[in-house]
Amino acid sequence: MENYSSGGLIQTTKSAIRYLPIECNNLIFRSRYGPGTNVIDEDWDNILILDACRYDMFADRVSFDGRLESRISLGSSSEEFLERNFHSKTCHDTVYVNANPFIPRLDLDQGTFHAVVDCLSEWDHELQTVRPDTVANAARDAASKFPSKRLIIHFMQPHTPFIGELGRNMAGGGWTMDHDVKEEPGIWAQLRDGTADVDLETVWEAYTENLDVVLAEVTDLLETLDGKSVITADHGNLVGERLSPIPSRRKYGHPYGVHAEELVKVPWFVVDGDTRREVRPEPPVDQESVSEETVDERLEALGYR
Structure with missing residues (x-):
């Protein structure tokens, strides 16, 4: 209507x-x-979300010990993933360490979890994202502060902006002080529009480089977390594929509500800990939400307009 x-x-x-x-x-x-997997119902003590990480690229790049499985995500974008996993849910045995602006945009920082640890306030204005080491350090602090809670740790990489050496110097792929985020469209939009001045192979290299950057932090973080940990993604990303079986034009990025293998088949990498955490629910702690202005700025920087 x-x-x-x-x-x-x-x-x-x-x-x-x-x-x-x-x-x-x-x-x-x-x-x-x-129908897909509701992550809150799965068995884990820590779940590390790599934003926009495809199953195939993760399988190709992961190099540490663990058990690689796959799951079907409930969403093809962060917004859909968060809505369908957590909207109207009570997760008071869980703390969410967050670098994704859709958590405050969807009001999931207000009573859904026991606490939300905000990393958006530690935004890197040069890179126009939250750095993975920022999230990893916040996760270590949360593990110490909330020893009886499950942890969701949401990194923004490998989602654009690309922050590796190759990616940060790619127009539309990595924002720097020389790039005006308000004027320059992201790399997926450039590829859709046919305006990108870089070939797809180089874009893929920058994308996987962004995964390597976050995996380096994940490797160190796993050594300090107790309990059973799972590395997964909220969704994947289209890099020039056509939808099927009804064919489409080549697609880029991760549009809401499009369920294709490249978008919703995500890694589920299990790292079993020596001991399990004793988890108990407690009422949510009082906390302020991120301002609407800040959320809008962060979403725009990440390519959401």
Whole structure:
């Protein structure tokens, strides 16, 4: 009704026709893979989320001991993942160490978890993201402060901006002080629009470099966390693939509500600890939410407009 009132019958019909192939593909995907995994119901003490990490790239880059499985995410974007996993849930045995602006945007920092540890206030203005070492240090502090809680640790990498040596110097891939984030579109938008001045192979190299950057911090962090840890992703990313079985143009990025293997098949890498944490729920702690202005700025820097 909202679409109809704002755009009229013709616009609503055009939108329905445009999304019909996507919905058909989604239906076929779900019939093959099932509805997906609710992460809060799985068995873990610590879950480390690598934002926008594809299963295939993780499988190719992980080099430490553990057991690699896969899961089907409930969302193809952070917003959809967070909504479908945590909206209207009570997770008072869990602390969320957060670098993703959609947590405050969806009000999930207000009573959903026992506590949300905000890393957005430690934003790197040169790189236009939260650095992985910032999140790892916050996770260590949270593990010490909340020894009886499960930890969700949400890193922003390998999501753009690319912050490795190659990626940060790529127009649209890594923001630096020489790049105006308000004017320059991200690399996935450039590839969609055909305006990128870099080939896809180089983009993929910068993308995997971003994964290597965060995995280096994850490796060190795992040595300090007790309990059973799982490394996963909220969603993957399209890098020039076509949707199927109903074909599409080549797609880039991670649009909301598009369930394809490259987008929702995510790693589930299990690192068994020597002991398990004794977890108990407690009422949420009082805390202030991040301001709307700050959330908008962070989302824009990450390519959400």
